[in-house]
Amino acid sequence: MTQIARPAPRRLDAFELPSEPGNERLALARVAETVQGLGLSESRLEKLKTAVAEATMNAIEHGNGNRAEIPVEVEVTQDGDDIVVAISDQGGDAAGQAGPAQEPDLLQKLDGAQSPRGWGLFLIRNMVDAMDITTNGQRHTIWLTMRTGGAAHGEHV
């Protein structure tokens, strides 16, 4: 049986941002520019941008505690048909103690039984084809995967 070698993952970009509120906009703009022309439709690019913004915002706020001197690290990789965006902070300890996030329930939020907030991870999960979270000591990383060229995540092509 002939096996076709899978190309090695290719790093497209890597950058750091100070942990300051609002810098998620810089992350989404730079990732959008990086993946331009790689086969994501406009609607899927919008989803990836939202996921990147939400993950970066979590990293700034919850991971690094809005401490500007601790950077959020963003890496964009192409692995075959997958675009993978890894967003890392230094909040590994806090992530380990936080426990599972409460699933947002709009009716409970409207009734005051849940905080109106808490949509971030929910939105991310629903925007990308796969979301993984890893923790290695202090380093906490969220991995966002978006497939190119296919009808992933219920999109009609």
Place this chain on the structure above:
Amino acid sequence: MASMCEATTRVLPGAAVIEISGEVDGSAADVLTNAYQAAVGTDADLGTVVLDFSAVDYINSTGIALIVSVLARARAERRKVVACGLSQHYREIFDITRVSDFIELFPDLDHAVSQLTGPAA
């Protein structure tokens, strides 16, 4: 962080319109709260609040939370909330979060207003 969100209000017969522009994120809290208050004023009979997102280019999860807070307040005051002018992407987010179960969506302000002020079916 300075807010990149602005809102203007105007009152129609039976409804108030809040025209939002810019970015709906955490920094927009005061803008939206004040706009809602200005829109409904002291009119306890005002039945509907229209949120016009035509000039909005960014909504994040904190912005969704602010919209949920506006909706919660309106429901407590027995007012209906409708929205218009959302891009396809944000319409989808309103669907995913189920906000669109509670806020009727219209393509634009003309459709919303004609539906609200037109003759009853």
